Amino acid sequence: MARNNAALKQRARSLLTKKDDSRQDIIRAYEPALTLTANVGRGQTVFRKNCSTCHQVEGKSGIAYGPDLGTIRNRRPESILGDILNPNFSIADGYDLWTFEMKSGETLQGLIATETPTALTIRYPGGQETVVARQDIKSLKSLGMSVMPTGLENTISKQEMADLLVFLKQVR
Numbered sequence: 001m002a003r004n005n006a007a008l009k010q011r012a013r014s015l016l017t018k019k020d021d022s023r024q025d026i027i028r029a030y031e032p033a034l035t036l037t038a039n040v041g042r043g044q045t046v047f048r049k050n051c052s053t054c055h056q057v058e059g060k061s062g063i064a065y066g067p068d069l070g071t072i073r074n075r076r077p078e079s080i081l082g083d084i085l086n087p088n089f090s091i092a093d094g095y096d097l098w099t100f101e102m103k104s105g106e107t108l109q110g111l112i113a114t115e116t117p118t119a120l121t122i123r124y125p126g127g128q129e130t131v132v133a134r135q136d137i138k139s140l141k142s143l144g145m146s147v148m149p150t151g152l153e154n155t156i157s158k159q160e161m162a163d164l165l166v167f168l169k170q171v172r
C-alpha cells in the first residue's frame with residue numbers, strides 16, 4: 001500500500017492542469033456573455049437547472065459535491081467562464097476524479113472525500129458516500145480529470161451564461 005499512499009499525496013492542482021484547444025475555441029465563442037445585459041434572477045434559474053446538483057453558494061441552494069461557489073465572487077468573470085466551459089483546465093485541489101479497482105473485482109469512481117490510515121470515503125455526484133477499507137483496494141488511480149462535466153455550453157446559451165455570471169458575482 002505504500003505506493004498508493006504516495007499517489008494520494010500527489011493530488012495537486014498543478015499536476016492536473018492541462019491544455020485543450022477545442023475548449024479554448026468554445027470559451028472564445030462565449031466571450032459575448034461577458035458584455036451582454038444580464039439579469040441576476042434569470043441567472044439563479046440557470047444555476048438551479050445546471051449547477052445546483054453539485055454546487056452550493058455560501059451553504060445554500062444546492063448539494064455540496066463540488067466546491068462552494070460563494071468563494072469565486074471576487075474572481076474575474078473571464079476566469080469563471082473558463083472554469084465553467086473547461087473544467088479540466090484547472091481542477092480544484094481535492095476534487096479530481098479517482099478510479100478504485102477493488103479486490104472483489106468491483107470498480108468505483110468518485111472523489112476522495114476523506115481518508116484515514118485504514119479507510120477512504122468515496123463521494124459520488126448527488127452527495128452519496130461509500131467508505132472502503134484500504135485493504136480491500138487493489139489499486140487506485142487519479143484520472144486527471146474533473147468530476148464537473150465538460151460540455152455545459154450545450155445546455156447554456158450565451159444569454160443564460162451572462163445571467164449566470166452576474167448571479168455568481170452578486171450572490172450574498
Ligand code: HEC
Pocket residue numbers: 047050051052053054055065066067069072080083084087088090091092093095096125146147148149152164
Ligand atoms: C456533476 C457535478 C457538477 C456540475 C453539474 C457542475 N459542477 Fe462545477 N465543479 C464540480 C466539481 C467536482 C468541481 C471541482 C473540480 C474542478 O475544479 O474542476 C467544480 C468546479 C467548479 C468551479 C471552479 C471552482 C474553484 O474553486 O476553482 C466553478 C467556477 C464551477 N465549478 C462552476 C459551475 C457552474 C456555474 C455550474 C453550472 C453551470 C457547474 N459548475 C456545474 C462539479 C460540478
